[in-house]
Amino acid sequence: MSSDGLNRRERVVNRNGDTNKENVCRVVSREVSERPQNQSIIKRVMSGMALSMTILAVVYYTTQCNDTKELVMASVTQSITGSPIAQQVMCSQDYTADRVRFPSCVPQRCGRFVSDSVITESEAKHLLSVAKRGLSLGGSSGGHSLLSLHSGDLWMATNIVNIYKLIERTQRTEADLKELFTEKDLKVYRRVTNRIRKTIAIQFGIPWAELYLTNPTYFSRMTAKRAQMRFDKYWLRHVDRKNRFDLFTSLLYLSTYGADFTGGRFIFADQMSNTTIEPKLGRLVAYTAGSENRHRVERVTSGTRYALLMAFTCNHEFAAKDLPIVRQQTCDQPFCLLYGVGCPTLFSTNKFSE
Numbered sequence: 001m002s003s004d005g006l007n008r009r010e011r012v013v014n015r016n017g018d019t020n021k022e023n024v025c026r027v028v029s030r031e032v033s034e035r036p037q038n039q040s041i042i043k044r045v046m047s048g049m050a051l052s053m054t055i056l057a058v059v060y061y062t063t064q065c066n067d068t069k070e071l072v073m074a075s076v077t078q079s080i081t082g083s084p085i086a087q088q089v090m091c092s093q094d095y096t097a098d099r100v101r102f103p104s105c106v107p108q109r110c111g112r113f114v115s116d117s118v119i120t121e122s123e124a125k126h127l128l129s130v131a132k133r134g135l136s137l138g139g140s141s142g143g144h145s146l147l148s149l150h151s152g153d154l155w156m157a158t159n160i161v162n163i164y165k166l167i168e169r170t171q172r173t174e175a176d177l178k179e180l181f182t183e184k185d186l187k188v189y190r191r192v193t194n195r196i197r198k199t200i201a202i203q204f205g206i207p208w209a210e211l212y213l214t215n216p217t218y219f220s221r222m223t224a225k226r227a228q229m230r231f232d233k234y235w236l237r238h239v240d241r242k243n244r245f246d247l248f249t250s251l252l253y254l255s256t257y258g259a260d261f262t263g264g265r266f267i268f269a270d271q272m273s274n275t276t277i278e279p280k281l282g283r284l285v286a287y288t289a290g291s292e293n294r295h296r297v298e299r300v301t302s303g304t305r306y307a308l309l310m311a312f313t314c315n316h317e318f319a320a321k322d323l324p325i326v327r328q329q330t331c332d333q334p335f336c337l338l339y340g341v342g343c344p345t346l347f348s349t350n351k352f353s354e
């Protein structure tokens with residue numbers, strides 16, 4: 001008899017104030033009929049516990065015994081000068097159409113490389129100041145903000161505005177925008193993007209004169225803020241070429257993992273391993289943009305992460321326009337400064353030569 005049964009019997013006996021046999025028998029017979037019910041409850045509880053334990057064990061086992069290896073391709077403490085660190089991977093089928101259209105200018109070998117010596121520290125710092133200045137005019141409400149100097153697209157709250165037309169929409173004065181970007185900024189930007197273009201061409205064995213900077217090319221700022229729109233979710237795994245037609249993507253990091261931000265490492269999601277790159281001011285990463293290089297960015301957990309993303313194509317039609325805004329000494333009318341009206345040199349064609 002269970003102790004609960006005993007107590008119940010005592011209670012019945014005491015409440016009636018006697019030890020009436022009939023009463024006791026009634027109680028005992030009720031206990032006998034309740035016993036299988038109790039047992040089935042216990043059984044159910046036990047099997048529920050067993051099931052939960054099994055689920056916990058499976059979850060623990062699959063998380064602990066994950067076969068995905070973590071390989072660090074470039075850590076923040078490393079300094080990759082001299083030859084870049086390179087990894088070759090098998091090309092996906094994503095380039096079939098380009099091989100027909102641009103036979104001499106399609107990756108013959110696919111992969112990725114990292115170098116810390118293509119761009120100097122002072123060039124990287126200069127571009128960081130351009131990124132900070134430009135992005136300070138807008139910024140997404142979530143954790144991911146972009147600014148393209150070519151198109152003028154700037155993420156602001158949950159919209160995209162044009163930085164070159166901001167003056168029409170905000171209370172900013174012309175002087176604010178005139179001071180925003182200088183000729184020196186433009187020069188550094190051109191020099192850096194051009195050197196990266198040549199480096200990519202050499203690394204992937206294609207003629208550099210046939211390779212063009214293309215859209216999307218933008219400064220990015222990532223923080224730990226909660227996502228407000230789909231594009232804020234920079235941590236989602238993706239293939240760059242899925243939504244675009246560029247052949248190569250490169251990233252020039254403008255801030256340093258561990259010093260300026262935490263989280264935010266770049267990860268190639270390979271089949272058997274995760275290959276990680278820790279961003280660092282002036283570090284260049286470049287890779288073929290097809291599904292052989294699926295990747296993601298870890299969520300930034302603190303601080304601010306800046307980078308310049310550049311895409312490259314062999315298709316001249318998609319070559320990025322030269323930067324339209326620059327403070328020019330020879331051009332002193334506000335409209336000329338902002339939109340290049342009456343100032344033809346501002347809209348010169350794609351002159352990405354050093």
Ligand SMILES: O=C(O)CCC(=O)C(=O)O
Nearest residue numbers: 220240251266297307309
């Ligand atoms: O910022 C990065 O490291 C990568 C960003 C990226 O993958 C992308 O914008 O497509």
Ligand SMILES: [Fe+2]
Nearest residue numbers: 238239240295
């Ligand atoms: Fe990407």
